[in-house]
Amino acid sequence: MKARALAVLGTGSDVGKSVIAAGLCRLFVRAGVRVAPFKAQNMSNNSFVTRDGKEIGRAQALQAQACGLDPHVNMNPILLKPESDRCSQMVVQGRVWGKSEARNYFEQKAELAERVRESYERLAERYDVIVIEGAGSAAEMNLRDRDLANWSMVELADARVVLVADIDRGGVFAQVIGTLDLLTSEERGRVIGVIINKFRGDMTLFDDGLRFLEARTGLPVLGVVPMLRDLVIDQEDSVDVERTSQAPFDSAHVNVAVVLLPRMSNFTDFKHLAAEDDVRLRYAADPRDLTGADVVIIPGSKNTIEDLWALRRAGFMEELRRHVASGRELIGICGGFQMLGREIADPDGVESRGVVDGLGLLDVSTRMLSAKVTQLVEAKALHIDAGTASAIRGYYIHMGDTQRGIVLPCFRVYPVGTPPDPLDRLWTDPLDGAVSHDGLIWGTYIHGVFDQPGFRRAWLNRIRCRNGWEAARLETSTCVTQRLDDELDRWAIMLRVTSI
Incomplete structure (x- = not known):
């Protein structure tokens, strides 16, 4: 039937x-x-x-x-x-x-x-x-x-x-x-x-x-x-950004600024991070919004080259350099990772044409490709000592190949399921991302990198230690993940009691 x-x-x-x-x-x-x-x-x-x-x-x-x-x-x-x-x-x-x-x-x-x-x-x-x-x-x-x-x-x-x-x-x-x-x-x-x-x-x-x-x-x-302003489930593109765009920073929290790109993609990369009790996360549309941030993250983009130009025009370049010079952390995810490098080449016109300079903050270079990589992955962190909690699960959605210079990778990657192409570079070179020698600048192609509580808490505790604070227990992050899983039940109950 x-x-x-x-x-x-x-x-x-x-x-x-x-x-x-x-x-x-x-x-x-x-x-x-x-x-x-x-x-x-x-x-x-x-x-x-x-x-x-x-x-x-x-x-x-x-x-x-x-x-x-x-x-x-x-x-x-x-x-x-x-x-x-x-x-x-x-x-x-x-x-x-x-x-x-x-x-x-x-x-x-x-x-x-x-x-x-x-x-x-x-x-x-x-x-x-x-x-x-x-x-x-x-x-x-x-x-x-x-x-x-x-x-x-x-x-x-x-x-x-x-x-x-x-x-x-x-x-x-x-x-x-x-x-x-x-x-x-x-x-x-x-x-x-x-x-x-x-x-x-x-x-x-x-x-x-x-x-x-x-x-x-x-x-x-x-x-x-x-x-329900505190409802923490995936929303459409603008809603979650609007809710957290003006979150105030203070000295009692790990302050995270996510650069608000015009063509930002996969903002759900940050939903678990924003839900942590010791984190204040906001989206930065203006370079001045980075003031006070312990960490700045450049997120994924559907048009990396255009968004890179937008960052330059808005004056983010100077503020990002000041942020790094002060000994604070800078992260790039997917398109943001590509932007951190020396250059982005697009000979086939995937997004534009020719070669553009990157931000020059990581010794990597990227070539845009017409084929898109979409793959679930598991990975182990190499740049953060997270012990048994170093494993993460995430996914790739990108159209570029990034080569490392004299820098180390961030993750060892293990594809989940059958790859569309057995000769895919993911299988022949299972190393992802890059990290600067001082560990303060790093990038990855993995979306969902902060979703697992173990890695997320180990990374946050590294920042807490840098700030002179005690490490928080893993249970605080595990509770966040469980709370997010419970939100659908809470929402369904709300619909029921409002007579639907």
């Missing part, structure tokens, strides 16, 4: 579709239902590598976790990774298809729709319920005939729809009523109710609003979900 489908559509972007869908997935699991998530098309630079080395949106990986499933490419068959305001890298069923501008992308709708159908039907054959997440607004009139993620998907799955609106941004009545008024009668007939998300304050003050909405739309308000 084909799975039943429930679609979570929104009145706009960032209204909370991803986390509502994740919470519903967990509620279905708790009720004993075999459930899986699905999003036909996602646009995000925050991606995840599956066990078989394919790439999907991070939101669908979170939803798979809520279902108790391993993330799979069929859960998100199309992933668009923006490289500029007009151009995105296309990842179709887990593999890079190439680059596309919006107009060219829409010209491929028929072929892409077939890939979406294939992936959805594979899931629908295996599960009882599919929770579908829409994209952007459910009423994008200029894109209606080219839609893959909203109503075309609803029709394919014969889904019922819940409409999510964000009351925190204001105008919730216009959001809901305006969206519903723009739907066809058939589309509106599929909507079973409305969820009001991100409510703050006394909910009884919204009673009149609920009655108005229900009377005006003829639909029930299924729940009013409160704003």
Whole structure:
């Protein structure tokens, strides 16, 4: 029997579709239902590598976790990774298809729709319920005939729809009523109710609003979900950054500044780190935001060369040199690692053309490659004495080969699963990253490097020792990891008690 489908559509972007869908997935699991998530098309630079080395949106990986499933490419068959305001890298069923501008992308709708159908039907054959997440607004009139993620998907799955609106941004009545008024009668007939998300304050003050909405739309308000600022689960690209961008530094914490790149990718690399009780983490959009940082991290980027130029134009180069000269730590992850080196060569025009100077802070050089490496890995730290806690688990998503000069590597890498290419350099040279002779500047291609509590605590304790503080116990970091694992249950309970 084909799975039943429930679609979570929104009145706009960032209204909370991803986390509502994740919470519903967990509620279905708790009720004993075999459930899986699905999003036909996602646009995000925050991606995840599956066990078989394919790439999907991070939101669908979170939803798979809520279902108790391993993330799979069929859960998100199309992933668009923006490289500029007009151009995105296309990842179709887990593999890079190439680059596309919006107009060219829409010209491929028929072929892409077939890939979406294939992936959805594979899931629908295996599960009882599919929770579908829409994209952007459910009423994008200029894109209606080219839609893959909203109503075309609803029709394919014969889904019922819940409409999510964000009351925190204001105008919730216009959001809901305006969206519903723009739907066809058939589309509106599929909507079973409305969820009001991100409510703050006394909910009884919204009673009149609920009655108005229900009377005006003829639909029930299924729940009013409160704003949970301390909810620590993966969000879409901007949300977590906004929440921590202005976190104040102080002398009682390990202060971590993450440089806010224009095309920053995989900001979830820092979610476990930010949750540590002895850490203050903020995103630095201005060089002055680095003041007081014990550690500066340059994160991954979807367009390393353009983001490197952006750093120079913003004046970060001088501040980073001052930071390093003062004996404090500087880290680069993936694209950030490439930026730390002497140069980045791009002879094939993967991102640009020619050769650009790096920051010159690590003796490495990078050549951009057209082939993307996506691989789960396990690794052992070589640059930090973490004892038995030196093992980490993470993943690669990069399109470059970085050669070390007279510097040592950071990690010995052990691929997880079968590599797409047995001759991949990862197997013939299983050393990753580079570290300066004083150990204060290091870089790695491994995303998720701070996710494991053992390595994370050993690294933080090294900074604490440098600051003249006592080391904290490993249990403090282990508790953080467990707390993050418990957040989905907490979120699902919140949805339940708010009457969904």
